[in-house]
């Protein structure tokens with residue numbers, strides 16, 4: 001790599017780093033960072049998108065300018081927008097600034113606008129270089145890209161299990177399998193998500209809180225998927241002061257009389273079947289890029305079967321629950337041959353005290 005390319009990569013990596021600072025707050029928008037150099041190649045400004053409704057990264061960088069950007073260059077990890085949304089088009093601002101070169105990692109995944117921002121920049125006589133640090137940029141915004149392309153939320157399935165692969169005793173008791181450090185990590189890790197999903201049975205058995213314990217404001221939306229609507233009249237999830245709760249129920253099987261038990265502060269939406277894709281679609285439509293499935297084996301298996309899951313995070317504790325009838329993290333996929341089994345990819349391992357955390361991806 002030539003010295004020039006190294007410095008282009010350095011500036012784009014800086015833009016990607018800045019973008020990552022908006023990690024938990026930009027949904028439904030992407031994470032974007034921008035760097036501006038003057039005509040001599042000196043850094044004169046930078047910025048990132050903080051939150052939906054607030055200025056885009058390019059505008060933040062222009063607002064922070066220390067010197068004239070005329071004949072300078074910009075590094076931005078996503079194609080600048082050319083449409084009027086909550087904020088004016090960034091392309092207009094880039095053109096009027098007199099910037100001569102724009103380095104962009106990836107095009108906007110939204111097919112309606114993809115390439116149009118680049119076209120406008122080129123038509124204004126600006127040199128555009130596309131593809132710098134493409135892999136890192138795709139990875140940073142994988143959930144946003146997934147939602148835009150599939151119209152479904154990017155799903156991560158999480159479970160905690162013993163070393164013999166069990167998530168609960170036969171009687172349903174599961175507190176606690178992993179150590180305190182792992183459980184605290186789960187609370188803060190929830191902040192990466194726009195929604196957390198469980199099934200009705202986990203609600204009945206565990207009565208969870210499903211919050212980040214304050215590391216995100218607003219807290220992720222808590223979602224319960226139920227076929228029966230047989231939900232308790234008292235539950236931690238009915239207190240919506242700290243976090244909002246949404247019940248999604250299958251109207252083909254649910255007893256709607258049970259809705260009387262649910263407080264008005266809880267939102268309710270009905271769907272026509274128990275297909276978990278319907279949840280992914282509803283949440284994507286609400287602007288959720290990334291959702292966490294913290295459900296038990298039955299809903300988790302259905303979510304995998306219907307491609308609602310893109311990553312799995314497993315916490316494994318050095319404990320033995322034993323017993324043929326203690327609970328598995330997943331139920332039956334009815335595989336008959338070993339070539340039918342699901343192979344996961346890109347696994348990463350970390351140690352949390354005595355527990356192991358494994359993160360793997362599905363190849364969709």
Ligand SMILES: NC(=O)c1ccc[n+]([C@@H]2O[C@H](COP(=O)([O-])OP(=O)(O)OC[C@H]3O[C@@H](n4cnc5c(N)ncnc54)[C@H](OP(=O)(O)O)[C@@H]3O)[C@@H](O)[C@H]2O)c1
Nearest residue numbers: 159160167199200201202226227228295296297298299302
């Ligand atoms: N260790 C861990 O990481 C962990 C995590 C989560 C859960 N768990 C344990 O898992 C147990 C519950 O397991 P579970 O499998 O019954 O979990 P679940 O998360 O409650 O999922 C099953 C429930 O989801 C609803 N559902 C909606 N559509 C469905 C579909 N297509 N397929 C299946 N279910 C659908 C049904 O609710 P309705 O019955 O209301 O209709 C069903 O009973 C609990 O004992 C809990 O402690 C452990």
